[in-house]
Amino acid sequence: MSSETGKWIIVAGAVIAVLGAIVYFWGNKLHWIGNLPGDIRIERENFKFYFPITTMIIASLLINLIIRLFRWLN
Incomplete structure (x- = not known):
């Protein structure tokens, strides 16, 4: 491993x-995380399905911005 890997x-x-x-x-x-408009939630008697698509898109955008910022600073 290189020292660059250690830094990361x-x-x-x-x-x-x-x-x-x-x-x-x-x-x-932070209770609003996972309860945004666009998050899919289906609750039935013996079944629960939750797919936080809007939350995942926002998290992906934030992570992408942070990675781009680190690359821009190097």
Whole structure:
């Protein structure tokens, strides 16, 4: 492994730690995540189906922007 790979692993770990702290301390304020318009939810008597498509699209856009920012800074 190169030192560049090590740097990216450290960055990924820091990001995961920050996200964990956000969910731990402010999780009750994030109840809207997963309940956005466009998220598919089907609930029947013995069946539940949940597909958070809008939430996944927004998360994908945010991750894409963060990756582009890191590439632009290097």
